[in-house]
Amino acid sequence: MLNIYKLFMIWNRVSFGKQLKLKGIPVIFNKKGANITIGDNCLIKSSFLSNLVGLYSRTIIVTRVEGASITIGNNVGISGATIYARKGITIGNNSNIGGNVKILDNDFHPIDPQARIEDDKAKIGTAPITIGENCFIGCNALILKGTHIGDNCVVGAGAVVRGRFEDNCVIAGNPAKVIRKIKP
Numbered sequence: 001m002l003n004i005y006k007l008f009m010i011w012n013r014v015s016f017g018k019q020l021k022l023k024g025i026p027v028i029f030n031k032k033g034a035n036i037t038i039g040d041n042c043l044i045k046s047s048f049l050s051n052l053v054g055l056y057s058r059t060i061i062v063t064r065v066e067g068a069s070i071t072i073g074n075n076v077g078i079s080g081a082t083i084y085a086r087k088g089i090t091i092g093n094n095s096n097i098g099g100n101v102k103i104l105d106n107d108f109h110p111i112d113p114q115a116r117i118e119d120d121k122a123k124i125g126t127a128p129i130t131i132g133e134n135c136f137i138g139c140n141a142l143i144l145k146g147t148h149i150g151d152n153c154v155v156g157a158g159a160v161v162r163g164r165f166e167d168n169c170v171i172a173g174n175p176a177k178v179i180r181k182i183k184p
Helices: 002-011 113-117
Strands: 014-016 021-023 027-030 035-038 043-045 060-063 069-072 077-079 082-085 088-091 102-104 129-131 169-173 176-181
Touching: 002 014, 027 035, 035 060, 060 069, 069 082, 082 088
Parallel strands: 014 035, 021 043, 027 060, 035 069, 043 077, 060 082, 069 088, 082 102, 088 129
Antiparallel strands: 169 176
8 A cells, every 4th residue: 555655656746765664644745836855764654553652643745836845855754744835844864753743834824814814825924944954853843934943953842943043952942942052
């Protein structure tokens, strides 16, 4: 069944490297004119028992508009996370995305009340997200549009993250802030 799903990914214009491992069946949708790239040796967990933190849903990886991109590096692990791009999301090599994490480069709906009434998708706020190399994003964290997380960072469970964070930090809280430095 999982090999058939990989054929579906190819048909859906999703590029993936060698040794992609799927535990359960993720939801991966690539809008025409958008780009999803998954590196070598990645592991995507989407079944309830594949991560005992307690996954709420399958992993969801979606580009929603033409020109959007999601780039996932080599040796990345993802567990029941949602990665949803209208602009661009990059996850560096050797990073781990914990159970139920949400990485969203957009607001989903316009902030302006009239634009919401008119359902004006052009007024949805977007800004790219970058997660550096060798990062760990703890379970149930929320990574919001415009965030840049440097290399070797740890994001605490349940953190709500927006902003720019340098390399080698532990980031936690709501709103998230640096709570300590990590010696490189």
